[in-house]
Structures are given as structure tokens and as C-alpha cells.
Amino acid sequence: MKTSTWATALLLAALYLLVPLFLGERLYLMSLIVSALTLGGIALAWALLGNLGGMVSFGHAAFFGVGSYVSALLTLKLGWPVLPSMLLGGVGAAVASLAMLPALRLQGPYFALAILAYAQIFRILATEWRGLTGGAGGLSSIPSLPRIAGVDLSSKTGAYLVILTLVLLFVAVYRRLRASDYGLALKAMHDSEDATRVVGVNSTGLKAAMLLVSAGMTGVIGAFNAHIINFLEPDYAFDGSWTIIPVIAAIFGGYRTIAGPLVGAAVVYLVSQLLFKNLLPIGHEIMLGALLALMIIVSPGGLLPLLERALRRRRTEEPSHAET
Numbered sequence: 464m465k466t467s468t469w470a471t472a473l474l475l476a477a478l479y480l481l482v483p484l485f486l487g488e489r490l491y492l493m494s495l496i497v498s499a500l501t502l503g504g505i506a507l508a509w510a511l512l513g514n515l516g517g518m519v520s521f522g523h524a525a526f527f528g529v530g531s532y533v534s535a536l537l538t539l540k541l542g543w544p545v546l547p548s549m550l551l552g553g554v555g556a557a558v559a560s561l562a563m564l565p566a567l568r569l570q571g572p573y574f575a576l577a578i579l580a581y582a583q584i585f586r587i588l589a590t591e592w593r594g595l596t597g598g599a600g601g602l603s604s605i606p607s608l609p610r611i612a613g614v615d616l617s618s619k620t621g622a623y624l625v626i627l628t629l630v631l632l633f634v635a636v637y638r639r640l641r642a643s644d645y646g647l648a649l650k651a652m653h654d655s656e657d658a659t660r661v662v663g664v665n666s667t668g669l670k671a672a673m674l675l676v677s678a679g680m681t682g683v684i685g686a687f688n689a690h691i692i693n694f695l696e697p698d699y700a701f702d703g704s705w706t707i708i709p710v711i712a713a714i715f716g717g718y719r720t721i722a723g724p725l726v727g728a729a730v731v732y733l734v735s736q737l738l739f740k741n742l743l744p745i746g747h748e749i750m751l752g753a754l755l756a757l758m759i760i761v762s763p764g765g766l767l768p769l770l771e772r773a774l775r776r777r778r779t780e781e782p783s784h785a786e787t
Contacts, residue, residue, distance in 0.1 A: 493619035503728030506709035508680035510718040516673030522578030528700035530682025549686040556682020586701035601696025717765025
């Protein structure tokens, strides 16, 4: 068995067995880990759109909010089971992203601002459509995650296992897309979109596909969150922080890598909650911004590439030390 396969197996064992075993009773810490993974899932979806699709989005809160409401309404109004409703929350977010397809004609900051405008439109729709969404009063008593095979998924440990599984599935999808022919076409498109069109690559169709995948991922995460907090209102579901913090996490960790957004989310959120919030209870986001600025100056590629370079440097220095 390859070394990488062994390392992956050990990592999965640690995540699925050791974390619940040693941290399962520490409810506050487990809730922080669940929140970090939630942000990590959005950060990964955002990075997929930016890295493969070549599009920077400031509106992923729209997909998060739509996924939240779709799943909540399916369980509350129609009595559907929670887990299938969560998946349909992702489908609903992907369908909602179809309204944003005209924005694909825009590039750079214009696309980012257009998606931000769509997010505000969805928030207003959720506020005004009182008969369906409850308006500004929101939805309460949203069903919790179920119990399966004796495991209460609504508990902190159960929620951790659910969000961990979702994030790892997203990682698998991301890796598969990046290694596919579509991934190669997208990479070539980044170098020269006009050249790829000449050879018959439908760049607009590929961008649209990445937008749908990214939106679907974010919608599932939003649905999961709705069944964790059991309450929704428009200002929360479509809050800009569901875009801003994942963007910070992805850039901090290294959005051009697959693991970077997840590592970034864990570091940024846990450091913010466990350290910065204690040092500066009011306005601790300032320290978070300073941390991101420092990372961009030291390593524009993010934390993970920085660690990889340090590891390679250490390996190259070891033989020279051995010779002396």
C-alpha cells in the first residue's frame, strides 16, 4: 500500500474515531469544530469556483440561505425526512444559481459585485415572501438531524460526523473534477479563454457547471446548519459573514489547494474564537484582518504552500547536515 494511502487511512481514523473519543464530551469545543467545518465546507465550495471556474464570488451567502430555506421548508411544510431535504437544499441552491448565469458574461470584480447583488435580492425575497418563509420573523422549530443506527445526529458528536462526511465528499468531488478532462480544460481556459474557444471548448458552459457545483455544495452546508440551529430568519441566513469568513479562510489557507480552505477555516475560526475573542472581546475581527494581511505579505499563496516550502527546505538541508 502506498504511503499516501496509509496517511489518508490514518487521517480518516483520527477524524472519525479519535476526535469523538477524546473531544466528544467537551461540548463547547465540539461545537466550535462543527462551526469550523461548516465554514470550511463553504470555503471549499468558494475555492472550487475560484480555482477551477476562475470566478471570484462575494455572494455565496445566497446559496447558503437558499439551501437553508429549501431544506427547512421541506421538513416543516411537507414533513419530508431531514437528510433527503438537506440534499434537496443543495439542489435548490444550484437551481437558484441559474438566475445568476447572465452574470457569467462579466469578469473580475464586476462578476463578484453582480453575485453580491443577487445575494441581496434573495434576502429581500425571503423577507417579503411572508406566506412561505415567515418573513422577518423567520421559521422556528425546524426539525433536528435524526437518529440513525443508534447514533443521535443532532448531538454535538453526531453533527460533527455529518458535517465531516459532507466536507470529505466535497473534497472527493473537487479532486475528481480537477483531475478530469473538464479540469484540464478549465486550467487551459485560465491561461487563454479565447484560445480554448478556438479549439472548441465551451468556456461559458464550463463556468456555469462550476457555478452550479459550488452553489450546490454551499446549499447543502446551509441546510445542515438550519437543522442544527433549528431557526431561520433572512438576515441570518443571507448574512454576508457566510461569504466573508469563508473567503478569508480560503485565502489564508491557500485557495489554490484542496486542503487549504479547510486548514484555513480551522485555523482562522478556532484562533478567532479561542484566542482573539478573549484578548479583544469587542472588535476581535480587527485581529483576524491583521492575521490575513500578514499571511498575504509573508505567503501570498496561503498557509499550506508556506508549510510545504518550509518542509521541502528542511528536507534539502538534512543531507548537508549529515555530511558534516
